[in-house]
Amino acid sequence: MPMLLPFFALLAAAQAAPAPAPKPTAAQLAAAAPASAWGLIDAQDLLLIDFADGHRSVIWLASAFAPAHVANIRTIARSGWWNDATVYRVQDNYVTQWGDATEKKAPAAGIDRRPPAEYEWAWDAHGVAVANPYRDAYASRTGFTPNGWAVAGDGTRQWLPHCYGMVGVARDLAPDTGTGGDLYTVIGHAPRHLDRNIALVGRVIDGMGALSALPRGTGGGLGLYEDPKQRVPIKRIAIVADLPAAERPAFEYLRPNAPVFAATLEARANRGGPFFTVPAGATDLCNVMVPVRAVAR
Template identity: 45%
Template sequence: MAPKPGARRWRPALLVALLAVLPLAQVAAEDAVPGKPRSMQEILDASQPTDWRTPDNKNLLYLDLDSGRVLIELAPAFAPAHVANIRALAKNGYWNGMSINRSQDNFVVQWGDPAQEEKDRKPLGRGAKAKLPAEFARKTKGLPFDKLPDVDGWAPEVGFSSGFPAGRDPGADAAWMAHCYGTVGAGRDMAADSSNGTELYVVIGQSPRQLDRNITVVGRVLQGMELLSVLPRGTGPLGFYEQPSQRTPIKSIRLASEVPKKERVGIEVLRTDTPLFAELVEARRNRRDEWYKHMAGHIDLCNVPLPTRAPPPKPVAEKAKPKPRAKKPRSGAKAAGATKS
């Protein structure tokens, strides 16, 4: 029997999966770029500051490992209860000193409390809840959605919502985040409402879209996927590590808003609701690089790139030249035009 996503090693159940998002207008390359279509790099080079956004530090998690830092953007618009719980857990230092306990090939890595007995598990701390509702999907009202032009096998419509890859079913009035590479989700057991955000996973393999609407997705990795995808694979069931020494220690997981400014990572994310992004999508749908001999005319949701960058340096304002000061008369000197007594 195939392993269920979201399952914990010590319980029969279900485990995990995740990633991404991007809203997008259907724009042909002929409309987006007059003349010769631009490459993806040319499009990015021509971007303006308004084509980029800065993630809210209250929705940005820093997962710090010995090997470096992973940046995760949370998605409160899709999973408000789970995101609120994750924020509380991070503020409480819940994951500090824990470990990545699972690395399943072509699937996910997962972290949380490795203790198997409930009595041995770490308290959640102030403001964190042990029980949350399942947040597999949400209503479409009020949700921005930029639709991709191509059909999808997992949803009537796919596209991006505020930078997150998502599916949408207008007939059912439902929208949800899609399990793309880099997606972050909340592991659960058999019951739909058995996740609370204490055990999180990241998709490191081929997009397991069968998990869409079957597990709560809480965000996506913006930076640092290379630190997670290279972790040694677990040899136990579902890719769990069989020995504590095999686990990857977690130094800390913190909200960027709780980190001193000098320690924060500057990052900008390409907006997915602009003509420039629509042009970028078309450039990837139909590769016109000289190497390509056939244009696909199609792109999968999870194959749409989501560029990030370090904020460009601010231009240094040219200092105005100081005005020359008027010379003061020397001490004892007589004012001009004064007459002798």
Template identity: 45%
Template structure:
């Protein structure tokens, strides 16, 4: 796989849109999240507005359930005690579990899937698709970011966000709104101590992980933004990368699987390579032309 990535061209990579990129800052470091407005436009709009309002600043990660998710938001249990969402937000959002697949780019994987008639990637997000119903949806792969809800399908307002840190809980697909995925810093979330309360919630406030801030990259000065590129999934190079994982041909493997699960396809990122330095040009002579004596 690394040999394939080493042979990539600049056109095989893309820079995430700062308007759709979140920085979750913890004491231990920074988590970078790419939002997916093509799948959850209403939720993403609320998230953008809340990030601008500093809604999550000073809150905490309140849940870490083993082999499942971590979750953050307002720890207050009563609605009257919760922090106002702020300007530009909507208190009520529609359920955005799936969308029409018409017009949605889809880079299909070659193998069958137990959760969807077809699986692949849409703008880099793992997704399922059903041609019979003309629908598509994001998949709960490792690193997926979703919006918690109550029993009612439309009970999420995107204030409570979670990240999948365990074995792909694909049974959640089309049952909850996914809003994006982590593209950097998953190790900061996956190592958090597991909560001892029901569903992995922390029983004591002291167990929670403080959140310094959640900011939109577009609101951060360019010089302070994370320099990151994401491998495009609509290129021949990505097809080769999938095949290199589908059938491992190095000496250690004695049996080629001939199959790959959607959530086992890697989505590489990198720091942009340094721009080539242009060779210095010799300064032009300022000497005056000689004139002939008469």
């Protein structure tokens, strides 16, 4: 009997010891980040889409990466050219596309009808990217630019990746590069084979459900709405900076060079808690997009 006492003493001590604190999630780390870790997105780089049914989506425009196409998009929005625009294509596990479904409208006045192929650029063209320590299937080097964008590349060249929620410019066959009058967003598994083949001009940062949860089209094997009545009408597309101050939504991004950002990457690659018993030690670039949050103005 005396030999059992140490065992029971150890058992009691183990039961009394506090459980280790749960590992914080990436979302919790971002939420606790100081104000200095966040950068405000310029209202000139926010494109607002109001649908006729009351839903809204907001796109962060990648003006530093596709300046000619984004300039076109701003001109098109301000001209009212999109006043009768619709969502006319929703292809399952691929894209939702909107613009002129008739393909009969003349281009908006004042735009560049043949913008350059803004598909790739020099690796450090937008500042020294914070390295992504996890491997990628489509690029030998990936990271995050100081202005808040995930990028892929090879150390010499750099490009934006076709991740969920990214927005691109629909185009015809090369050398056409699209004007920006018809846009699409990725609503399924990241079609990274499109990287460097189409100009990416932004990222949906709010209201993604208004674009991803629509009925799928069946036309042409491309998800086109065969009946024009299926098309989803758009009430307004506007640059947020052009709205009255009281109506402007505002958003911030977590600065990739803030110390907490590295912790969010690690938390996504090696998730904690009792459910995840085996750490992954890796994460796809499209699963570590820079956090964005809405803020009061």
